[in-house]
Amino acid sequence: MNSNNRKLRRTVLCMALGLGLASLAVPAAFAGSNDGSVVGHTAAGAVITVNNTATGFTRSVTADAKGNYRFPFLPVGTYTLESSKDGAPVGHAVNVTVSLGNATTVNVGGASDATALEAISVSGTILPGVDVSSTESATNVTREQLSRIPVDQNITSVAILAPGVNRGVAGFGGISFGGSSVAENSFYVNGLNVTDFYNRNGFSSAPFAFYQEFQVKTGGYSVEFGRTTGGVINAVTRTGTNDFHFGTETTLEPGNWHSRADDHYRADGTRYLTAGKDRDSLVKLNGYVSGPIVKDKLFFFAMYEARGATPRNTNDDGTVLTSNGSDTGFWGATIDWHVNDSNLLSAMAFSDKDKNVGDVYDYDYENQQLGGKTNEIYTDTGGKNWALTWTSYLTNDLSMKLMYGRNNRESFNRGLSDLECNRVATDGDIPLPGIGLGCTTNSLVSKRNDVRKQARADFEWTLGDHLLRFGYDSEKNTSDYDRYYPGPGALYYNVYQAAPGSSISNPSGGVVPAGYTGYVRARRYEISGTFETTNSAYYIEDNWQVTPNVLLNLGLRRDGFDNKTGDGDSYIKMDNMIAPRLGFSWDMHGDGTTKLFGNLGRYYLPVANVINIKQAGGLLDERTYYAFDGWQTLDRNGSPYAMPILGPQLGGVDVSQGDGSVGDLRSEVDHDMDQVYQDELILGFQQMLNDKWSWGVSGTYRRLHNAIDDMGITQTPCGPLLDSDGDPTTQWVMANPGSKVSIWGDTNCDGTPDGYVDIDTAKHGWAMYDSDGNYLGERGWVKPKRTYTAMEFQIDRAWDDKWAFNASYTLSWSRGNAEGPVNSDTNFDDTGRTENFDDPWVNFGGDGYLPNDRRHQIKLRGTYAITPQWQLGADLQILSGTPVTGFGSGNPYDATSYHSYYICVQNCGFIPGEVDADGDPVPYPSEQRVYERSPRGKYGRTPWSYDLGASISWQKPIGTDSRIKAKFAVYNLLNSQRTLGVNQDLQTSISDSTSDTFGEGVRFQSPRFAQLTVSVDF
Structure with a gap:
């Protein structure tokens, strides 16, 4: 030979x-x-x-x-x-x-x-x-692979199989790729972008049985993908063939197959988190049919999934039980038309609409007694989605693909008691009255309909040693939005514990008077309107085969984002965002068995629609503070409930983020805003050891540049900003913290706005005052930063009808002072509107390991065939914990009391023996307080977590092309319920004491549950 x-x-x-x-x-x-x-x-x-x-x-x-x-x-x-x-x-x-x-x-x-x-x-x-x-990095998982291992039937469970990908650490969930926040990812189904563009944490998802294959892109993805600084989940659906097929699949998760969740208690025996009666229950019945409409030409696949979900849960106090019910049907279909061998037309559609009804009851957890029904909560989510794709092989060397689609996501939440019942909540430190707070468990009334219209064109052109890829991608994202709090006055009451003399978080000023041990915030928050964002991009890429063994990938992507106001005018508009991508691949032996590769690229992140809605619309956000004067008992339909008694008002009314009008937005957004982008470097090696075994190693470095967030500007070059009464005031601006900001203002200091004013917020923009209101000068903001460094090791044994195995280990560091557009450690999910940069001191001294930092990640999965009919599967994920920070309230430089990386340790309360003219104690002036730094991660980490899943499956052929298959899977087999997140508020107000609830677990591993899936295919 x-x-x-x-x-x-x-x-x-x-x-x-x-x-x-x-x-x-x-x-x-x-x-x-x-x-x-x-x-x-x-x-x-x-x-x-x-x-x-x-x-x-x-x-x-x-x-x-x-x-x-x-x-x-x-x-x-x-x-x-x-x-x-x-x-x-x-x-x-x-x-x-x-x-x-x-x-x-x-x-x-x-x-x-x-x-x-x-x-x-x-x-x-x-x-x-x-x-x-x-030169990309990705993990592919097929429908057949998933049937052999214990993976729950949701895309998140598929995504976290990939190295460096984990569930979000906050209560609002999501997926973190490579140290990024959960609001930085993109999700595609058959090329249709189904990412939630409202706050970027979530996506539309078809029934699981609708998918054929998933690809999880963790880095280095090429130029046709953008609008993400995290990762990409890409899915393709099932299609029809020349053979008729039909079948059913039933999934059972009875409530008694779920282990009991643990209740959690404080050291004094007080139960603070009630979960023992929480229970999930799910039944899904899926049916599909596929085949030819015209043999060799036209094919279809159609499925319908009936779903009955009946989860129940109690509130933390165990006084309210909500029994949920959802029985909406899910459907999906594809049609593929092979017009001829050079032209293909594909259509895809699916619906993930869901309607849930939550029946709310009074509940006595101690005696396990269910009381009267107090409310019904209705939640509608999801929508219909479709895409048309035309593929043409124009010549031997030139191909084209055109796609147009629509993604729809509805979110509608309301309750029966919305008209007559206010929502009430506490910080957990205030003594509770022993009955339910407020007469509704519905925290807000909101209705939102998000519609994305997407079009794209992609081309490939081979020219000798060069493969040129180029295209255009455009989206029009529209949100119809309406939101307010339930109850009289549309007010939400929050009750906080605070010592007499403590300052409250109210810019209008306010101190808890003597004789009171807390205060109440009454917040009115309303907004409605239609808000649009357009995103567009051009890209071009040259894949140059320099030698038979060396490939260079040279790409360039140009993005443009335009977020518009409720009136349709541009609010935040950025274009000419040039994203270069450079990669190489070296086939070291020339036989495709050993490769050295690398990738250097830039990736831009768009501004979520929530910014348009809450910053560029008619937002009304009023906050009025009162001393807390105890609880009063009221009655609704025979059920008692407690409402706070309002004492004297503390300070003025704080119009925090909007007064209900749109206003002149030139003064509320940086005119020359820089984009948020991430630079990424990957270097890797991969080798096939034989026809079954392979291994690989790679290193990744990511650096996030800039942030777009709301900032409280209190000083311009003309001096401190003052209101009509001559008191200090704040101008809220969407801008780049720590960079030059250009806003419409007074350029010649005559009191009349007449042009754009430049403020270098690295040095200026925040006026400082002492406790007597004397001006002390100005300060600036620290520049946001985030880096991610990781080494990934992986070994794989391919499936050969006997066994398969995959193991990965990721060693990583995520450092900086800003997680991204959301805050997991303070559980803040309003994308792009964090408190990190509200004033210069919130994030001052905030450098350290970030919330998604996990030093060690070990993932093992595999399948073993006992016989051709019986298979065992396992999936084990071992993760080290995340940093625990002790957040303070206030700082040594200013009187404000946001979350901070400082705690007050001396002169935090009242001056001994001093009283004012009314006989009330006199607090120490802010400049006399003594603080010590409380840096990120000072209080260690959450514990390591272990999650083992196991499955056994059986299959039997029925005739030539049919089979029956059953898989029984147990998730979290060891029923580990370790702490995943803790309360990180060390001081909730400026005082000598620290919070008794600091360090308490607030999020835990889900208990063990079992799932049986039975399918029959013909």
């Missing part, structure tokens, strides 16, 4: 790895967001043909003068590949699997004279292994 054939045999053997290797988090291919490609080398001038026998789709290309060929934009599936020259076959036909976002390399021959090549028989199917044509 000649050397070419020996090389071919080695390459084909090493590429035949099975679907298990596709799950290795290694570079993915330059391919569209709902397809894959086949590339390789054969005899110069040979004709290569791929044929999908299941659909009849056939495509042929001619190899160039160097023998290179490429099939772009191939629908996911299995193909037969043949090569011939001058009518003579080059080798034998082979089966090739095209997976999502990957390029499968198939080298057939290597000489220009095909007749000199000896035929080689190939067993098995060639699948994506070491993709030497790419």
Whole structure:
């Protein structure tokens, strides 16, 4: 056998790895967001043909003068590949699997004279292994793989299989990629962007049985992907073929298959978190049918899933029990039309609409007695989604893909008691009255309908050693929004414990008077309107095969974002955001078995629609503070409830973020705002050890630049800002903290706004006063920063119908003073409107390890076939804990009392023996208080967590093409309920004492539960 054939045999053997290797988090291919490609080398001038026998789709290309060929934009599936020259076959036909976002390399021959090549028989199917044509990092998981391991039926559970990807550490959930916050990711289904653009924490999701394959992109993704500084989850749906198929799948999670959650108690025996009666219960019945409408031409896939979910939960005090019920049907469908071998049309649609009704009851947890029904809460979510995709192979070297789609997400929350009942909450320190607070458990009335209209065009053009990829992507995102608090006056009462003489967090001023041990904040918060954002991008990329073994990837993406006001005018508009991407791939041995790769890229993050709504609309946000004078008992429909008794008003009415009018927004947004972007560097190595085993290692460095957040400007070059009464006031501005800010104001200090005023907020912008109101000068803000450094190690054993195994270890550091557009450690999920930069002192001294920092992440999963019918599966995730910070209230430089990285340790209360004219104690002046720093992570970390899942599955053929399959899975098999998050408020007000609840667990691992899935396919 000649050397070419020996090389071919080695390459084909090493590429035949099975679907298990596709799950290795290694570079993915330059391919569209709902397809894959086949590339390789054969005899110069040979004709290569791929044929999908299941659909009849056939495509042929001619190899160039160097023998290179490429099939772009191939629908996911299995193909037969043949090569011939001058009518003579080059080798034998082979089966090739095209997976999502990957390029499968198939080298057939290597000489220009095909007749000199000896035929080689190939067993098995060639699948994506070491993709030497790419510099991306991704993890692929197929429907078949998921059926073999214990993975719960949601996309989050799939995403966290990838190294460096974890659930968010805050109560509002989400997914963190590579140290990023949960509000920085993008999600696609068949190329349609389904990311929640309101606050970017969430996505539309089809029924799980609708998906065929997932790709989790963790870094280095190419230029057709943008609008993310976190990660990308890309999914493709199931489709029809020439054979008719139908089947059903039933998933059962009875309530008694869920272990009891632990209640949690303080040292004195007081229960502060009641969870023992919380219980989930779920039944899903899915049916599907697929097949040809016209054989070899037109295919369909359709499914419907009936779902009955009946979870119940109590409030933390155990005084209210809510029994939920949701029985909405979910559906999805695809139609694929092979117009001819050069043109394909695909349509996809699905609905994730859900309607939940929560029946709310009084509850006596101690005696396990259910009282009367007090409310009903109605929650509508989700919507209908669709996309049309047209793919054309214009010439042998030029291909095009056009897509247009619509993504809809509704969110409507309301309750029966909204008209007559206010919401009441406490900070946990105020003594409770022993009955329920307020007469509603509904915290707000909100209705939002988000509609995304998306269009994109993608092209691939092969020019010799260069593969040019270019395209355009546009989105129009519209939010119809209406929100207010329930109850008379639309007021929400929050009751806080505070010592007499303590300052409260009210810019209008206010001190808790003598004789009172707390205060009440009465907040009115209303907004409505229609808000639009448009996003657009152009991209171009050159994949240059410099040598047969070295590929350079040179890409450029230009983004533009335009967030508009409720009146349709531009509010935050940024364009010419140039994102370069540079990567390389070195096929070290020239046979596709060993690769060194790297990627350097820039990624931009758009501004969420929540900013338009709450900053550029008619927002009314009034906060009035009162001394807390105890509880009063009232009655509604025979059920008693408690309301706070309001004492004297403390300070004035704080119009915090809006007075109900739009106003002149030029003074509320930075005219020359810089974008938020992240630079990323990845260097990695991957090697196939044999036809089943492979391993890889990679290093990642990410650095986030800038933040867009609301800032409280209190001084301009003309001096401190004063209101009409001559008192200090605050101008809230969306801007880049720590950078130059340009806002509409008074340029010549005559009291009349007449132009743009520049303020270097690294040094200026915040006026300081002593306790007597004397002006002391001004200060600026620290610049936000975040870095992520990681080493990832991974080893994979491909599935061979006997067993498969994957193991990864991630060692990482996430450092800085800003997590991103949300705050997990203070549980603040209003994207882009954190308190981090409200004044210069909130984030002063805030450098350290960030909330998503996990030093060690170990992930193991595998499958073992006991017999051809019986399989065991396991998934183990071991994670080190996250930092615990003790947040203070106030700082040594100013009288404000936001969260801070300082605690008051001396002169925090009253001056001994001193009283004012009314006989009330006199507090120490703010400049006499003594603080000590309380840096990030000072109080250690949450404990390590261990989550083991196990499954056993059985399958039996029924005839030739049918089967029955059952999988029984247990999640959190060891029933570990370790603490995942703690209360990090060390001081909730400026006082000598610290909070008794600091360090208490507030979020824990979900208890063990079991799931049975039975499917029948014909």
